Amino acid sequence: MDEIDRKILAEIQLDGRLSVTELADRVGLSLSPCHRRIRALEQSGVIKGYRAHLDPGALGLNFSALVFVTLREGNRQAVESFEDAVMKVPEVIDAQRLFGDLDYLLNIVTCDLPSFQRLYDEHLSTLPSVQRLTSTLVMKNVVKDRSLPLIAR
Incomplete structure (x- = not known):
């Protein structure tokens, strides 16, 4: 895992609804490499899922x-x-x-x-x-x- 992966993870922790296009722009990647990195993080189990935070x-x-x-x-x-x-x-x-x-x-x-x-x-x-x-x-x-x-x- 490198610094770009960490940036991707930091961004999706803040907003899991970011589109891949928005995420790629925020971390300074083009669309395809960003998408590949996200898939690799999901497949390796680093990204365990996505969910909404509700107000109890x-x-x-x-x-x-x-x-x-x-x-x-x-x-x-x-x-x-x-x-x-x-x-x-x-x-x-x-x-x-x-x-x-x-x-x-x-x-x-x-x-x-x-x-x-x-x-x-x-x-x-x-x-x-x-x-x-x-x-x-x-x-x-x-x-x-x-x-x-x-x-x-």
Whole structure:
């Protein structure tokens, strides 16, 4: 991957709807080489896909919480069962397995506090192998969906 590839990636991170013509112009390439580079980045898996960023508030999803999960067991079956189950909870918009005392961090969005409480009581607490859940409420997102730092400063 060279500097031109990094420029292409930086531009499409900012606007994934750029036409190849606009992108080629921004990175200083002609159309065909730019298109070839994009295809190569897609085929190599560097570009994993394209999607729209939605405003949760505009969709009525005004409540956000972080939930730390501790599992009873850490064996492969317990981990796989938990991860398979958490993938089926649509309100979990991000889930990370952690090193340390806590096993997972879940980023949750719901409409409001009562919706979160129902989700917590009826779904999160019943996930396989859960020993303990610890929640904290998100007051404000300061950095969200930031582009990856591709171009050296």
